[in-house]
Amino acid sequence: MIRKKVVMIGDFGVGKTSLIRRYVDNAFDDSYLATIGVKISRKALHLEDMECELLIWDTEGSSPIKGLPYSYFKGASGAIFVCDVTRDETVNHLNEHINTFLMLNNAAKHVLAYNKADLLPFHQQETLRQSLPGNAFLTSAKEDVDVDLLFSILAKEMLL
């Protein structure tokens, strides 16, 4: 069994926990409960006859009074950087988060989740989707938009 550590990274309240809940349990809860520390969820995958398990680290989000929890990043094979498309500051912080993570794990793969797409009008979703780089996905944990795709693309990047 191949096990890979994947870290969810982003500002607080962007939907990291919700993306994991949607991906692992296919569930969603609208209420916000701040994540503290780290919680690891598992997801078994079959990739080209390969049995593997993603160990998804749901880390607490950074905030103006608390930075990124670097201690959880070590040894990660992949990372998902998450922002909230309705909060510009969370989008603006993505590059900073990516640089910090890659300094600790320069061989790790990563993808970007522009989450809470359901809160944007349809035409804005389309415009934003077209402007995103190749490793970025417009996601909605609430409406289950491209969540599986996000994780499976990262898994393939890490394993194949």
Place this chain on the structure above:
Amino acid sequence: MNQDRRILNAILSKDIFDYVLVDKAFRITAASQGVERYLSSQPKVGDDAFVYLPELVGNEEEVLQVFSRKYSLFTLESVEKNNYYVNLSVEYFDEKQAMILFHNITVMTLARQGIMQKSNEATLLHTMLQKIIDSLSSLLFVVDRKGEIAFANQRYREYFGGDKNVHLYRYIGRGLDDYDALCTYLGDKEVPVEMGDDTFMVQAIQIESMYQLFTLSRVTTIVRENFHLSQELQYDSLTGVYRKKFFDERLEQLLKNGEPFVLVVVDIDNFKSINDTYGHTLGDEILREFTYVIKGCLRKNDLIARWGGEEFVFALRTNEIDDAMTRMEALRKKIARHTFPKVNHLTASIGISWNTHCPCETAESILRRADTAMYVAKNEGKNRVQLAPKETCREMCS
């Protein structure tokens, strides 16, 4: 049982610590009884440690270093395991085993989580309020008790740049020398203030005793539009003199204030034939030229309006009828001498009336008498100045 194990058991009995021992192949060699609550089931000797402790995946190298270095330590803080929060630390146990210690910090962590939850919610609310305040079209700033600007929204920062010493109170022009004075002066009113090319409406709100909130709503466009609108309402677009409606208002005001004036009605003779012969474009040109000529004979404080068509009305600011008569006679001659385009010469008939100070006198009655006098001038051969007939008060009021 050695001394270390006794100490360890004493600690474990407090229900705060539990442990798992693993070998270098990450197989479990022993575990405390209480560890089951974190791992869902009690691990057995020989089990794969990664199944119970996925936290070790990716950190294998750090863990293996513990076996060879007695004082090295690998730790992970605040890990949620089965609804408990634990600090995990991997420590040297002996040459073949490492001890993974579970330190139960659930109570403390849940308290921290509550604080973090409130803090994050407050940050979200603060950010949202900041965005709302920044999106307001008004310039907004808050002054503290020291008279210093403690907060300014984005519009304010954009308008004044980095300048925090704008001293708004100086623009009011009332000799105000601080924000307290400005706040008192404004009260609950909105007051206009001009700053550079812009006009703002300024309002102050006292926030408890600590802060004063000032809002500046830019009304430059409205002020300009109002100006243009009032210009359009007041002035005849063809000749540039007052419209009759505005003239009437001013006349009523003169009458009400008891200010002296003599009223004059002027009508261009045979103007209809000019329009019929040369067209309205030339007619308009002549009206503009005619206005130019008559304005040259009026004084600065006299009022002039176009009544309509080719008829004009003046209020000469004098109570001397003879003086008015002389000036209008001079105007008549000037009109007759002036060379107008295409038609060359024109004449005008002029009627004059005045305020009789009779109780039933109105602006309308004075105007009517001047108009009648002008028609008398027309009927008596045109190109004349005609005084309105004298009427007794009884005749007028009957």
